[in-house]
Amino acid sequence: MRITVTVDGTTFTDDVEPRQLLVHYLRERLGKVGTVVGCDTSNCGACTVHLDGHSVKSCSVLAVQADGSEVTTIEGLARDGRLHPVQQAFHDNHALQCGFCTPGMIMQSIDLLADNPDPDEQAVREGLEGNLCRCTGYQNIVRAVRAAASTMSGGAGPEAEQVAPASNVAGGGDR
Amino acid sequence: MTATVEPEIGRARLRKEDARLIAGRTRWTDNLTLPGLLHMAILRSPMAHARITAIDVTVARKMSGVLAVFTGADLADEQGSLPCAWPITEDMKSPSAPSVAVDRVNFAGEAVAVVVARSAYEAADALEAIDVDYDELPVVLDMEAAVAEGADLVHEDLGTNTSATWVFDSAEAGTGSDVEQAIAEAEVLIERTYRQQRLIPAFMEPRSVVVDPTGEQFTMWSATQVPHILRVMLAMTLSVPEHKVRVIAPDVGGGFGGKLQVTPEEVLTFLVARRMGKAVKYTETRSESILAAHHGRDQLQKLTLAARRDGTVTGLKVELLADMGAYLRLVSPGVPILGAFMFNAIYKFPAYRFVCTNVFTNKTPTDAYRGAGRPEATFAIERLMDELAAELGVDPIEVRERNWIRHEEFPFTTVAGLTYDSGNYEAATAKAKELFGYDALRAEQRERRERGDSVQLGIGTSTFTEMCGLAPSRVLGSLSYGAGGWEHAAIRMLPTGKVEVVTGSSPHGQGHETAWSQIVADQLGVPFEDVEVLHGDTQSSHKGMDTYGSRSLTVGAMAVVRAADKVKAKAAKVAAHMLEASEGDVEFEAGAFRVRGAGATAKSVSIQDVALAVFAAHDLPDGVEPNLDSEATFDPENFSYPHGTHLCAVEVDTETGRVDVRSYVAVDDVGKVVNPLIVEGQVHGGLAQGIAQALFEEAVHDESGTLLTGTFADYLVPSAADLPTFTTDRTETPATSNVLGVKGVGEAGTIASTPAVVNAVVDAVRHLGVSDIQMPCTPMRVWQAIRTGQTDAGGLGNEAGGGLGSIDSSGGAR
Numbered sequence: 001m002r003i004t005v006t007v008d009g010t011t012f013t014d015d016v017e018p019r020q021l022l023v024h025y026l027r028e029r030l031g032k033v034g035t036v037v038g039c040d041t042s043n044c045g046a047c048t049v050h051l052d053g054h055s056v057k058s059c060s061v062l063a064v065q066a067d068g069s070e071v072t073t074i075e076g077l078a079r080d081g082r083l084h085p086v087q088q089a090f091h092d093n094h095a096l097q098c099g100f101c102t103p104g105m106i107m108q109s110i111d112l113l114a115d116n117p118d119p120d121e122q123a124v125r126e127g128l129e130g131n132l133c134r135c136t137g138y139q140n141i142v143r144a145v146r147a148a149a150s151t152m153s154g155g156a157g158p159e160a161e162q163v164a165p166a167s168n169v170a171g172g173g174d175r
Numbered sequence: 176m177t178a179t180v181e182p183e184i185g186r187a188r189l190r191k192e193d194a195r196l197i198a199g200r201t202r203w204t205d206n207l208t209l210p211g212l213l214h215m216a217i218l219r220s221p222m223a224h225a226r227i228t229a230i231d232v233t234v235a236r237k238m239s240g241v242l243a244v245f246t247g248a249d250l251a252d253e254q255g256s257l258p259c260a261w262p263i264t265e266d267m268k269s270p271s272a273p274s275v276a277v278d279r280v281n282f283a284g285e286a287v288a289v290v291v292a293r294s295a296y297e298a299a300d301a302l303e304a305i306d307v308d309y310d311e312l313p314v315v316l317d318m319e320a321a322v323a324e325g326a327d328l329v330h331e332d333l334g335t336n337t338s339a340t341w342v343f344d345s346a347e348a349g350t351g352s353d354v355e356q357a358i359a360e361a362e363v364l365i366e367r368t369y370r371q372q373r374l375i376p377a378f379m380e381p382r383s384v385v386v387d388p389t390g391e392q393f394t395m396w397s398a399t400q401v402p403h404i405l406r407v408m409l410a411m412t413l414s415v416p417e418h419k420v421r422v423i424a425p426d427v428g429g430g431f432g433g434k435l436q437v438t439p440e441e442v443l444t445f446l447v448a449r450r451m452g453k454a455v456k457y458t459e460t461r462s463e464s465i466l467a468a469h470h471g472r473d474q475l476q477k478l479t480l481a482a483r484r485d486g487t488v489t490g491l492k493v494e495l496l497a498d499m500g501a502y503l504r505l506v507s508p509g510v511p512i513l514g515a516f517m518f519n520a521i522y523k524f525p526a527y528r529f530v531c532t533n534v535f536t537n538k539t540p541t542d543a544y545r546g547a548g549r550p551e552a553t554f555a556i557e558r559l560m561d562e563l564a565a566e567l568g569v570d571p572i573e574v575r576e577r578n579w580i581r582h583e584e585f586p587f588t589t590v591a592g593l594t595y596d597s598g599n600y601e602a603a604t605a606k607a608k609e610l611f612g613y614d615a616l617r618a619e620q621r622e623r624r625e626r627g628d629s630v631q632l633g634i635g636t637s638t639f640t641e642m643c644g645l646a647p648s649r650v651l652g653s654l655s656y657g658a659g660g661w662e663h664a665a666i667r668m669l670p671t672g673k674v675e676v677v678t679g680s681s682p683h684g685q686g687h688e689t690a691w692s693q694i695v696a697d698q699l700g701v702p703f704e705d706v707e708v709l710h711g712d713t714q715s716s717h718k719g720m721d722t723y724g725s726r727s728l729t730v731g732a733m734a735v736v737r738a739a740d741k742v743k744a745k746a747a748k749v750a751a752h753m754l755e756a757s758e759g760d761v762e763f764e765a766g767a768f769r770v771r772g773a774g775a776t777a778k779s780v781s782i783q784d785v786a787l788a789v790f791a792a793h794d795l796p797d798g799v800e801p802n803l804d805s806e807a808t809f810d811p812e813n814f815s816y817p818h819g820t821h822l823c824a825v826e827v828d829t830e831t832g833r834v835d836v837r838s839y840v841a842v843d844d845v846g847k848v849v850n851p852l853i854v855e856g857q858v859h860g861g862l863a864q865g866i867a868q869a870l871f872e873e874a875v876h877d878e879s880g881t882l883l884t885g886t887f888a889d890y891l892v893p894s895a896a897d898l899p900t901f902t903t904d905r906t907e908t909p910a911t912s913n914v915l916g917v918k919g920v921g922e923a924g925t926i927a928s929t930p931a932v933v934n935a936v937v938d939a940v941r942h943l944g945v946s947d948i949q950m951p952c953t954p955m956r957v958w959q960a961i962r963t964g965q966t967d968a969g970g971l972g973n974e975a976g977g978g979l980g981s982i983d984s985s986g987g988a989r
Binding site for chain 2: 020024041078091135
């Protein structure tokens with residue numbers, strides 16, 4: 001089947017097998033290997049990307065289902081060499097060790113903040129429940145998400161993916 | 176550089192590693208692709224024990240994109256036997272361990288055939304078309320039954336299911352007295368049997384391996400903790416010359432001991448790539464990983480503690496059955512033996528005996544998992560100390576205090592024969608009690624008991640130590656381990672004054688690039704940013720023993736420090752020449768050489784100046800080689816003994832059995848700290864894994880040997896919603912066994928936390944007649960224990976998916 005998908009700002013038209021998973025299309029066809037596969041039962045969330053502005057586990061979406069959609073991966077978050085505030089917060093708060101869950105964790109955190117711009121600790125923990133990390137015990141991830149919330153402008157939906165103007169990312173942009 | 180520059184050691188440096196990882200700019204093995212890369216998939220046995228009577232691959236072989244299908248018979252002549260590097264006794268029974276089964280399978284998940292195809296999808300398709308006929312054999316699952324007279328055998332040719340029995344006895348070793356006498360004379364005897372359930376390491380990156388046979392060397396990329404050991408073992412196992420193999424561990428997504436292995440998958444990928452003459456990749460699915468990658472723990476612990484009425488311990492006898500699974504993997508037999516030296520823990524036992532029997536069953540082989548032998552020991556002794564306190568009616572901390580080594584008694588040689596270099600259990604405990612609000616929580620516990628509250632409060636203590644920093648080579652030799660415990664490092668001074676550090680440690684999340692940069696920045700007086708750390712490639716880092724057993728800092732970084740010393744010694748000769756002084760008059764401080772006593776304003780030459788002068792080599796002293804590069808290999812003289820006091824408060828709903836961790840305080844003493852951020856992260860992650868053993872995780876098999884917990888839906892790795900916020904702090908008693916005063920930290924949190932949590936759970940319901948609940952302490956088990964006194968509800972083979980930590984007490988998912 002022929003699909004047209006915009007991934008991280010570039011449009012691709014490809015013939016794909018109907019059964020191909022979005023994550024495999026991203027990794028194998030487009031070389032977007034920043035998005036990874038951690039399980040085969042949709043439990044771990046390592047493959048989380050944004051499909052039209054909302055987080056999805058790309059192992060549970062077929063590539064053909066993304067036809068006509070926009071996909072944002074971890075590789076498409078930084079703008080003009082500047083990290084997204086959530087990426088920056090993960091670094092600043094030592095919210096990663098091996099880093100394998102990190103792309104999915106960051107993508108899910110952004111989605112969580114889009115829904116709830118100022119989550120308390122419990123809200124962050126529940127919002128990340130579908131993303132497993134084996135290294136950090138989650139404490140610094142929770143801290144990072146809450147720190148990012150304080151540096152991002154409030155907003156809903158896909159806007160959360162945009163890097164806010166410099167005045168709104170004090171401490172989040174270019175450290 | 177000025178003399179007042181802030182030391183790098185002790186700074187909470189943000190990690191160098193992060194920049195790539197947060198941007199998805201990663202080099203996981205599965206990311207790699209090469210021209211003409213072929214994909215391998217593995218057909219695995221659904222049977223735990225069976226004869227293979229026929230394999231038909233004709234249909235699979237003709238499917239689209241399939242280049243080859245190999246069975247065990249095809250590879251039998253070249254696959255050798257997977258290595259076991261730790262024959263713990265001279266008469267240890269060790270079965271031949273094929274990478275792909277030839278005529279029989281011994282655990283469900285064992286490889287029986289491989290497909291090589293153009294794509295991973297096509298390879299997976301072809302697996303479905305392979306037809307295997309099995310003739311079932313009786314399965315051996317229970318360890319006690321396995322060692323009983325007349326038991327069915329896992330390996331008939333061995334004639335027994337006992338692999339080896341290993342004994343330490345303090346009376347025989349001369350490190351203590353006779354435990355049987357202590358037991359005979361005991362005023363109080365605590366006899367318990369505890370079970371260490373089977374666990375799954377569950378690193379987040381599934382294992383992956385790529386082998387490229389097209390160059391002069393075979394190049395293997397693998398998601399491994401041990402690229403150096405892997406290279407040696409491939410050479411020894413497959414009779415391929417060592418210099419014809421290069422192993423690279425690129426970005427590796429966690430290990431926790433689970434990637435301390437020479438795997439069947441690595442060997443098969445190598446063999447297939449060699450056959451095909453083309454690069455081949457194998458990446459496991461998570462289900463395969465859970466099923467076939469080695470498991471951890473799995474012990475039955477029969478324990479006898481002798482004490483006097485005043486609470487003084489007088490003897491400890493430990494009798495273990497340790498489940499090896501179906502084969503002995505790289506260090507399987509030695510894992511429980513690492514615990515032999517730790518059951519006595521921080522306490523002054525005068526008599527001690529340890530007997531471990533390693534047992535074969537038809538299950539996935541076990542091997543190292545975070546803590547490896549020491550969590551088992553710590554769990555047993557810390558549970559026993561709580562039981563002793565309950566028996567005597569005293570506070571659990573008080574009974575520990577009566578028996579622990581006091582800070583002024585270090586160095587202290589234990590009944591197990593180890594010499595602990597330093598520690599201060601009093602200080603860590605005092606700090607933990609204060610942070611925890613121990614007395615107030617005890618008061619609340621009393622109040623709730625009196626009130627008969629349906630939610631009861633329990634308080635658990637764990638005053639642990641552990642031995643890590645593996646390991647002094649002579650000790651490993653005395654334990655019959657197949658290699659040394661040294662580590663290697665090299666420092667290259669580049670002409671522009673930048674520094675390359677080559678380390679034999681092989682990080683997979685620990686942050687070596689950051690920590691090693693801090694150490695070298697201090698040692699050589701160069702900026703943190705000017706240090707590049709190279710690792711995980713046997714071509715650049717040719718010599719190493721890799722990363723496990725909390726050894727990187729206390730062994731690996733010591734090699735780095737020694738190499739830096741040599742760089743400085745070489746540089747001093749050149750600097751003295753440049754300063755027109757004699758070498759003995761020159762001192763090095765904060766990156767510069769000066770004439771001693773000449774003052775801060777005197778002429779100096781920086782180490783970068785020296786590096787450039789050596790590069791030019793125009794004017795060097797006679798006989799001085801134009802080279803500052805240096806290497807060192809460090810062999811530790813002792814283990815590292817981090818310690819700490821962990822306190823856990825849980826609320827147990829006596830009506831539902833649900834356990835909530837209300838607060839968790841961890842005060843760890845890991846000596847001097849290089850990077851407090853990294854240390855805290857290691858503790859957090861360690862706690863999560865230890866708590867998960869206490870409450871959530873268990874690998875369960877059914878009566879036919881099928882793994883019931885074969886996915887992340889069934890094997891409950893905790894999520895953020897399942898874990899509390901930890902309160903972590905430190906005391907700092909420097910190690911005296913190394914120049915930096917540092918101790919290992921990688922496993923401490925895991926080792927300490929499991930008994931703290933279980934002690935808390937039991938403490939919450941002890942007044943209801945409960946003295947034990949088997950791990951994981953699921954709502955079902957806790958409820959059953961309260962109702963019936965049964966401690967193992969949902970035990971072996973009864974119930975998949977123990978924890979359900981994300982389900983709230985009203986029964987709904989959060």
